[in-house]
Amino acid sequence: MKEFQPFRVVIPASSANLGPGFDSIGLALNRYLQLTFLPHEQLKIQVKGFGETLPIDENNLIIRVMKKAFDEHGQSLPTFHLSIENEIPLARGLGSSAAAIVGGLVAANHLLGNPWNQEQILHQATKWEDHPDNVGASLYGGVMIGSWDGHHVKFVQIEPPELDVVVAIPDATLFTKQARQVLPEFYRRNDAVLVSSRANLLTAALLTKRWELLSVAMEDYFHQPYRESLVPGLSEALMTASQEGALGVALSGAGPTILAFTQEKERLIAYFESLFSRLEVSAVVESLQTVAEGVKLQLTEVEECSTFGGKVLGV
Numbered sequence: 001m002k003e004f005q006p007f008r009v010v011i012p013a014s015s016a017n018l019g020p021g022f023d024s025i026g027l028a029l030n031r032y033l034q035l036t037f038l039p040h041e042q043l044k045i046q047v048k049g050f051g052e053t054l055p056i057d058e059n060n061l062i063i064r065v066m067k068k069a070f071d072e073h074g075q076s077l078p079t080f081h082l083s084i085e086n087e088i089p090l091a092r093g094l095g096s097s098a099a100a101i102v103g104g105l106v107a108a109n110h111l112l113g114n115p116w117n118q119e120q121i122l123h124q125a126t127k128w129e130d131h132p133d134n135v136g137a138s139l140y141g142g143v144m145i146g147s148w149d150g151h152h153v154k155f156v157q158i159e160p161p162e163l164d165v166v167v168a169i170p171d172a173t174l175f176t177k178q179a180r181q182v183l184p185e186f187y188r189r190n191d192a193v194l195v196s197s198r199a200n201l202l203t204a205a206l207l208t209k210r211w212e213l214l215s216v217a218m219e220d221y222f223h224q225p226y227r228e229s230l231v232p233g234l235s236e237a238l239m240t241a242s243q244e245g246a247l248g249v250a251l252s253g254a255g256p257t258i259l260a261f262t263q264e265k266e267r268l269i270a271y272f273e274s275l276f277s278r279l280e281v282s283a284v285v286e287s288l289q290t291v292a293e294g295v296k297l298q299l300t301e302v303e304e305c306s307t308f309g310g311k312v313l314g315v
């Protein structure tokens with residue numbers, strides 16, 4: 001067994017796209033995935049919070065990511081006890097897979113002696129997800145604006161907007177893979193021109209804090225119209241939330257969560273609760289905060305690893 005000092009990696013959730021920033025813009029949010037690693041003679045994984053259905057062996061995404069990082073450096077992954085404490089619901093459009101990938105890469109990089117810098121970790125993470133929006137936000141925090149051509153990521157990180165975020169998270173899952181299959185292969189030039197101008201306006205509005213532009217700047221024609229049929233409440237929220245306190249509203253990532261920026265969060269929460277109750281769709285409506293900081297790694301003492309007190313479900 002390879003010895004190392006126990007450590008913890010804490011990764012924020014994220015909301016991708018913000019409307020027209022499809023596969024490009026991501027925002028870090030204050031729900032966290034926390035991974036605690038302790039040397040152990042065999043792999044053991046324990047899950048608390050969201051993720052009861054996750055594999056607790058080598059098939060777990062975090063372990064697959066770590067193993068690949070070790071393979072690329074010609075080393076074999078040490079064995080450990082991994083405690084996963086997860087506040088990010090799975091397959092809801094809040095970047096759970098991106099958080100797992102970023103967490104796995106940051107943990108592997110630490111165990112390997114930090115061969116990768118943060119930009120190289122972003123590159124690796126983007127290769128796993130094939131878009132830099134969620135992984136960028138989880139890694140760097142704030143708002144990440146990135147561009148990936150399949151080989152290179154170029155990006156700018158900006159401060160998150162000083163606005164409240166309200167999310168409506170339906171109980172049903174929607175896997176990103178499934179929500180990408182409904183998207184068209186080609187776009188008409190007029191649609192592409194319009195949505196690209198909306199994305200430009202969104203970036204400018206975020207940079208200049210022109211919140212009154214968000215309702216128009218977050219209009220999207222890349223993905224939301226095609227995903228409406230998969231997401232209860234989306235078409236109505238896009239049409240009416242701005243009259244109920246939303247400054248801008250969008251599908252969060254691939255959905256089914258709907259996200260809105262607001263300065264009137266109680267009013268907007270009441271609106272979403274009434275919308276979902278009328279649709280008879282079970283959903284949690286709550287306010288989240290944007291976060292300026294991305295993933296953090298903390299060395300810890302064995303005594304502090306109280307997370308290992310619970311039942312160990314692993315192999």
Ligand SMILES: Nc1ncnc2c1ncn2[C@@H]1O[C@H](COP(=O)(O)OP(=O)(O)O)[C@@H](O)[C@H]1O
Pocket residue numbers: 033051054060061062084086089090091092093094095096097098100174175176177253254
């Ligand atoms: N904490 C985690 N540990 C391991 N795998 C995870 C974790 N969170 C998410 N995943 C993997 O990511 C999948 C969900 O990814 P995805 O469909 O992209 O949804 P999301 O919008 O939540 O990112 C899960 O089914 C699981 O395979």
Ligand SMILES: N[C@@H](CCOP(=O)(O)O)C(=O)O
Pocket residue numbers: 014015016017022023024092093094095096097131133134176179180223252253254255
């Ligand atoms: N740009 C991607 C974002 C997917 O985000 P997730 O949180 O649903 O994984 C897309 O829209 O497909």
